Amino acid sequence: MASLVAEAIQAEIGATERWPDNARLFQPYQVEQITFPDYAACLSIKTLLHMCGLKFKVELRANAEEMSPSGKVPFLQLGAFLISEVEPIIAAVKTRGFHLSADLTDIQKSELKAYIALIDNVLVNAELYLAWLHPETLEQVTKPRYGSVYCWPLNLILPWRKQREVKLKLVSLEWADRTMEEVCEEVHTCCQALSERLEKQQYFFGSKPTELDAVVFGHLYTLITTELPNKAIADVINKFQNLVDFCTRVDQIYFKDLNNDY
Amino acid sequence: MGTVHAKEPEKPLNVRRSANIKNLPVKVEKVVIDGLAKTKDDLVVQLIQPVFGAHNFEELIFTSLEVKSTLDRLGIFKRVQMTIDTSDESFGNDGYKILYEVEEKRTFSGSVNTLIGNNEGSLLFAFKFPNLFGRAERLSMEHTYGTNNTRGFGVELEKPVGGDPDTRLGGSVYQTQGEYPWSGYKETDRGVSLDLSFPTRLGAHGVKWAGEWRELKSLSRSTSFAVREQAGHSLKSSLKHTFVRDRRDDAILPTTGTFIKTSQEFAGLGGTAEFVKGDIELQANKSLFLDTVVQMSLAGGFMKSTDPQKEIKINDKFFLGGPLTLRGFNKHGVGPHSNGNALGADTFWLGALHLYTPLPFRPGKGGFGDLFKSHFFVNVGNCINYDYNRDVRDNARLLGENVRLAYGLGVVLRLGGVARLELNYVIPKWLQSCDSANPGLQFGIGLTFL
Numbered sequence: 001m002a003s004l005v006a007e008a009i010q011a012e013i014g015a016t017e018r019w020p021d022n023a024r025l026f027q028p029y030q031v032e033q034i035t036f037p038d039y040a041a042c043l044s045i046k047t048l049l050h051m052c053g054l055k056f057k058v059e060l061r062a063n064a065e066e067m068s069p070s071g072k073v074p075f076l077q078l079g080a081f082l083i084s085e086v087e088p089i090i091a092a093v094k095t096r097g098f099h100l101s102a103d104l105t106d107i108q109k110s111e112l113k114a115y116i117a118l119i120d121n122v123l124v125n126a127e128l129y130l131a132w133l134h135p136e137t138l139e140q141v142t143k144p145r146y147g148s149v150y151c152w153p154l155n156l157i158l159p160w161r162k163q164r165e166v167k168l169k170l171v172s173l174e175w176a177d178r179t180m181e182e183v184c185e186e187v188h189t190c191c192q193a194l195s196e197r198l199e200k201q202q203y204f205f206g207s208k209p210t211e212l213d214a215v216v217f218g219h220l221y222t223l224i225t226t227e228l229p230n231k232a233i234a235d236v237i238n239k240f241q242n243l244v245d246f247c248t249r250v251d252q253i254y255f256k257d258l259n260n261d262y
Numbered sequence: 263m264g265t266v267h268a269k270e271p272e273k274p275l276n277v278r279r280s281a282n283i284k285n286l287p288v289k290v291e292k293v294v295i296d297g298l299a300k301t302k303d304d305l306v307v308q309l310i311q312p313v314f315g316a317h318n319f320e321e322l323i324f325t326s327l328e329v330k331s332t333l334d335r336l337g338i339f340k341r342v343q344m345t346i347d348t349s350d351e352s353f354g355n356d357g358y359k360i361l362y363e364v365e366e367k368r369t370f371s372g373s374v375n376t377l378i379g380n381n382e383g384s385l386l387f388a389f390k391f392p393n394l395f396g397r398a399e400r401l402s403m404e405h406t407y408g409t410n411n412t413r414g415f416g417v418e419l420e421k422p423v424g425g426d427p428d429t430r431l432g433g434s435v436y437q438t439q440g441e442y443p444w445s446g447y448k449e450t451d452r453g454v455s456l457d458l459s460f461p462t463r464l465g466a467h468g469v470k471w472a473g474e475w476r477e478l479k480s481l482s483r484s485t486s487f488a489v490r491e492q493a494g495h496s497l498k499s500s501l502k503h504t505f506v507r508d509r510r511d512d513a514i515l516p517t518t519g520t521f522i523k524t525s526q527e528f529a530g531l532g533g534t535a536e537f538v539k540g541d542i543e544l545q546a547n548k549s550l551f552l553d554t555v556v557q558m559s560l561a562g563g564f565m566k567s568t569d570p571q572k573e574i575k576i577n578d579k580f581f582l583g584g585p586l587t588l589r590g591f592n593k594h595g596v597g598p599h600s601n602g603n604a605l606g607a608d609t610f611w612l613g614a615l616h617l618y619t620p621l622p623f624r625p626g627k628g629g630f631g632d633l634f635k636s637h638f639f640v641n642v643g644n645c646i647n648y649d650y651n652r653d654v655r656d657n658a659r660l661l662g663e664n665v666r667l668a669y670g671l672g673v674v675l676r677l678g679g680v681a682r683l684e685l686n687y688v689i690p691k692w693l694q695s696c697d698s699a700n701p702g703l704q705f706g707i708g709l710t711f712l
Binding site for chain 2: 061077157
């Protein structure tokens, strides 16, 4: 509770200053360390910042997760303030005057919130499920990557500990007992909803990008491009051609054309 | 009391019959040890051998007392009593037998203690098996629960080597958890260690290997970024040698004697922490007129990373300042800081000059009052990061610049022969802007001091 208040106060104080020149985004090593659920979150934030046209520097740290105030990556350093995780960062960017969804109607704004919540509840959990509970992916990809920066025996202990933590979280959300098919079904329903909202538009709310576009791109792009032993979730997403096209489009505009790093 | 002497008591005290016990030939024919149950015979048989080497009565007394003391130090007997008697089955007049009556400690003992560390109190729950397999193997299990969120758990097994109670080999497994608010972090350590301690004519040595997994976390959102950057996991595998030579008459309020303590640590036998570290502490005491004692102490330390790519982490660094070391400053209040968090440094030196006197007007003299002393002191020191872009002479000059100095007076209380409590009025005279000073009254309690 105290930290919630502190966060609110920090966001308020932070708002008096515009975007600092030395904004830094901290995340684990991209090539060898980061797990794909974390990568999806990092990509969402990077896309958001690019959409706002904000300058920032990506800092790769092996201990980014332990450095983060909430224990989760990515986290953003704005002057003296540290903001971690996707939603607080979206809020912090907004309070500094970079509000992508400012022009939306109230109904659209609440719709936007609902879609972001949908992604949080479905795609994020599906990613965690695939990364940490699907045995093949866990042993072949997630554990070796998560432990890659540590020496023996920490490279065995720490992934094991993290797996236990994620599993507990998924148990409490009643995701742990699901089968891969059930998870794919959830993802299918979620994509269906997103696909129907997007239709043939360039972005989810017309011709201008919003926070939702950044978050959807971060997750879908990660899920369809990451090489994994199990492609079931990627196959589900690939069935929705307009979502795949959307990913290609955002990738082209905000990364390839601007020569930005992922 | 009501005793009526029919005649003068025999032998008035002022008449002494002298016999030179050096010339009294002795042959120890028998040693009886009574009361052994769990303890294995071979351990005790080995320990009593010296008494058979006694040739005269003086030697007999010395060696048998030494054996008694050795048996005591094994830590497995509650009580050891010794009787020297003439032997019954003796063929001559010089046959003796020695009877040691021992009472073994219980197989298992449990205790709850309150501990006072450096400005922290904690509860210690301990279980001990003093004599696990009958050869003085001691197994102890401990759990500590402290006021500053310190938690600890440890299992230790140690045994005397070759029956010598002062040469001990031990191994332990432990987990400790502590908060370091002055530096803005908390740490959980899990480790295993092996150590060997042995006495020599010069002093006591200890050699210890420890393999430790250390987990560092920021204490709060306001933790300085310089500390936050060091959060995470590190593995330290280090070999440490310590040497202590204590020739003082008391560890807490000595009146005479010297004390030397050095430690050398090499970290980097595997693991991610790689450095060499050494520190030394010297102390000399001298009694002056009117029960006053002057005490001079000097301490210093240096560490260097052996891998130029890696910096030494905050939990291995030296810190300076506190109510029992560099008085007049808050705990770890001297040296590099960032946003109020002490970062520590890799070089330090510290000097202290104390003048101890009895309390004014000497209340409680010869009893309770002797636990107290008043003292006047001057503390000086500095703590900096060694600058490898400069040469040694430049660095020595830097250590000599911006020196911190504090002086004051106060009362010292000796607590149970192991700890001390100080209440001082201190004036930090020389300080730097980064320091966290504590002028005026300062209270300190702890086991280590300078």
